[in-house]
Amino acid sequence: MDIHDRELNSWKKKGACVGVDQDIFFPERGASTRLAKAVCRSCEVQEECLEYAVNNGEKFGIWGGLSERERRAIRKKRGIVLKKKPYTKFAMGRPPKDLH
Numbered sequence: 001m002d003i004h005d006r007e008l009n010s011w012k013k014k015g016a017c018v019g020v021d022q023d024i025f026f027p028e029r030g031a032s033t034r035l036a037k038a039v040c041r042s043c044e045v046q047e048e049c050l051e052y053a054v055n056n057g058e059k060f061g062i063w064g065g066l067s068e069r070e071r072r073a074i075r076k077k078r079g080i081v082l083k084k085k086p087y088t089k090f091a092m093g094r095p096p097k098d099l100h
């Protein structure tokens with residue numbers, strides 16, 4: 001486990017989404033994100049989750065209460081340019097369920 005993994009693990013276990021159906025965080029295109037965002041609003045690690053997703057270019061799903069489009073707007077406002085990630089199994093779809 002590297003430092004990045006430790007950082008991720010330090011907050012993700014406290015997420016309000018632990019034990020919640022992960023499908024609500026990865027809605028089909030055009031489907032409602034309301035339920036996922038409601039869970040995030042009650043989450044004690046929302047800020048950490050959002051910062052992680054913004055700084056790591058998470059492309060899919062609701063993280064920290066925001067959609068990818070909303071996170072992209074934050075990156076643009078902050079002038080964050082992401083490095084291309086090497087191919088991973090996430091590149092073709094959603095991340096594994098244990099990431100949320």
Ligand code: SF4
Pocket residue numbers: 012014015016017018025039040041043044045046047049050062063064065100
């Ligand atoms: S996605 Fe992030 S902010 Fe939302 S409930 Fe899970 S850990 Fe909390």
